[in-house]
Amino acid sequence: MAHEEDPLEHERASWKPSPGLAVAVSDPVKTPDLPPHRARMTDKDPVAMKRAVRTIYTLFYLSVAASVFSVAAYIIFPIESGRIADIRYNNLFVGLGIALALLALGIGAIHWSKAVMSDKEFIEPRHATRGRDSTRESAVKAFADANEESGFGRRAMIRNSLFAALIASVVPGIALFRGLAPQNSPTNAIAGDPVALLSHTMWEEGMRLARDPEGTPIRAADVTLGSAMHVIPENLAEMGHDEGYLEEKAKAIVLVMRLLPEQLVEAEDRKDWSYDGIVAYSKVCTHVGCPVALYEQQTHHLLCPCHQSQFDVTRGAAVIFGPAARPLPQLPITVDDEGYLVARSDFTEPVGPSFWERH
Structure with missing residues (x-):
């Protein structure tokens, strides 16, 4: 009996890739390695590190001073006096004080993260989270590592000045609430009502x-x-x-x-x-x-x-x-x-x- 040839089989056997045709190869894709770490000047020079630390806490204390200045301006130029000059100077100096306080606080925090905190790259492996003691220990260690890398626990001047700046930054806003209360006017006999x-x-x-x-x-x-x-x-x-x-x-x-x-x-x-x-x-x-x-x-x-x-x-x-x-x-x-x-x-x-x- 004669054997009938499969035309598809013949076509597959005779197929050859055309010149210039790219053929996909199933090689695994490799994750590129991280670039080499570049040490900062503050990492290499202790003097530069001290200078950066001084700059940071100076900015934080400048923020404190600006917050105090805005409250002082609010008191020195009372808007309830009704005088145009007081209203203008109140808006000007209170606004400038608050703006400078927040600006110095923000610049100080950014400079801290850029120049003092650890900037080494790392990869955090992901795994299933289990509610076990080891998980809690790992979380505690993560906070401890973060504290060590940021220097928050070791650098007392930065920490204390940051706390002072954060607390002082809300004082002007609290002081401004006084303006919402009924004000007594010395020129009005029925003031306060x-x-x-x-x-x-x-x-x-x-x-x-x-x-x-x-x-x-x-x-x-x-x-x-x-x-x-x-x-x-x-x-x-x-x-x-x-x-x-x-x-x-x-x-x-x-x-x-x-x-x-x-x-x-x-x-x-x-x-x-x-x-x-x-x-x-x-x-x-x-x-x-x-x-x-x-x-x-x-x-x-x-x-x-x-x-x-x-x-x-x-x-x-x-x-x-x-x-x-x-x-x-x-x-x-x-x-x-x-x-x-x-x-x-x-x-x-x-x-x-x-x-x-x-x-």
């Missing part, structure tokens, strides 16, 4: 409404439909930037808007608080005191950009969205004999945030 301080502003009966910041009085005829104006008391502009100007402006700042009179939904006891569709509301948000400065002409909504509280101007600046707890205080207004907008009285409630206890 935020409700009393915010219950009275510069507005009084007959006080003209003026544009911010130039202080130009505003005629009712100049307030166009759909407009919004930032307004201050007329006599506030006469103060210039004397002591107390910023505090009084922060309390008295007002937004004036004009709507169609029929669009206003007013309470019976407030129908005479507006004039021909012109209304005035405090610009200080009743959430945390941010400036309410965005007016949506079509919806008649006021928006606080800090936390998105929204107030409806057509309904007494009632809160319609966001975290604000109460409507914006309304300033009663009318016009004088010359057609200028004037206040009927001061605000009838405290302006500003609602998180203080109010009567």
Whole structure:
């Protein structure tokens, strides 16, 4: 019987690699060895090592001094004084002190790791972790080796200066918390009571409404439909930037808007608080005191950009969205004999945030 030849077998037997064709070889891939260790100058020269150590703890103690300086600047230039110079110098020197403290601390730590700590390369073998005594002993040895390599336990000056710098670095932040407490003002007889301080502003009966910041009085005829104006008391502009100007402006700042009179939904006891569709509301948000400065002409909504509280101007600046707890205080207004907008009285409630206890 004739044997039938397998064509595939013949093809495999006659196959030869083409010239230039790369043939894969199943040799194992070897992990390249680590490069030779290069000793640092501090490893070779004891004088260089001592110099590096001195530099490190000097930087750490410089960080301590800068932290103390920032606290001293906070005390020397009290922001609660209200003086522009104190506020500027407080921000400048407190900021510089904190920046220098953190910068010196960071540079010292980096220089320590680069010049003093052991920089020898090593390979850590991985193995199954077992909860045995030997595992715990290995962990203890690892910490001991790290302490030996870093010199943390042996180099007392570096260790102590690092601790001092870390502790001192948080002191300026703690000192700044003092500014959050109610401050007593020697120029105010009712100092210390935020409700009393915010219950009275510069507005009084007959006080003209003026544009911010130039202080130009505003005629009712100049307030166009759909407009919004930032307004201050007329006599506030006469103060210039004397002591107390910023505090009084922060309390008295007002937004004036004009709507169609029929669009206003007013309470019976407030129908005479507006004039021909012109209304005035405090610009200080009743959430945390941010400036309410965005007016949506079509919806008649006021928006606080800090936390998105929204107030409806057509309904007494009632809160319609966001975290604000109460409507914006309304300033009663009318016009004088010359057609200028004037206040009927001061605000009838405290302006500003609602998180203080109010009567």
